[in-house]
Amino acid sequence: MKTSELAKRAGVTAETVRFYTRKGLLTAARNPENDYKLYDQSALERLRFIYQARAIGFSLKEIEEIIQYSQQGNSPCPKVRQMLGKKIQETEKKIADLTVNLSMMRETFSEWANEPDMVPDGKAICCLIEEWSDKHDALPEEAEHEQP
Structure with a gap:
């Protein structure tokens, strides 16, 4: 065909x-x-x-x-089982990380609900994001060097 x-x-x-x-x-x-x-x-x-x-x-x-x-x-079956087991662990870790991230996002969204909008002054881009780090722990060092 x-x-x-x-x-x-x-x-x-x-x-x-x-x-x-x-x-x-x-x-x-x-x-x-x-x-x-x-x-x-x-x-x-x-x-x-x-x-x-x-x-x-x-x-x-x-x-x-x-x-x-x-x-x-x-027989690839033992290898496939092992690969899938590893994938399950990796996926569970991603889900846990995403759950923490989602919780932080919801908290931040709630905090920003009543924050005033500000006009850029040439120094700041968005005060919500820039002032966020003042209210929360600094990012871990490895996150500062991550590639997008």
Whole structure:
């Protein structure tokens, strides 16, 4: 089947099929008459596998690693369990951090509700933000050096 047909049957865009092919996650034969890429049923099954793995939370790099491990004749299941366990821990930490951040945001929003609006004077940009650090603990040093 051609790229567009595979995409349609898998419920993805043709560009997604092309992207996964460039990444090496899908393989295609070439039609010698017109040089079109031709995919077989295994490509559709691979696309479904990728979709399911992405839905669980695996990155494309991790999916590639899982596929390569399987292609080497090894059962990837123990590795997948270990990877998912690590992802659960990382996600729980992110949720905890986001919960703390959300609480701080709500508190700040409530504090700002009755603060007056100020016109920039050439020195200040937004007094709400600039005066915020006076009322709260300073940022940890590593946060000051973070990249956006």
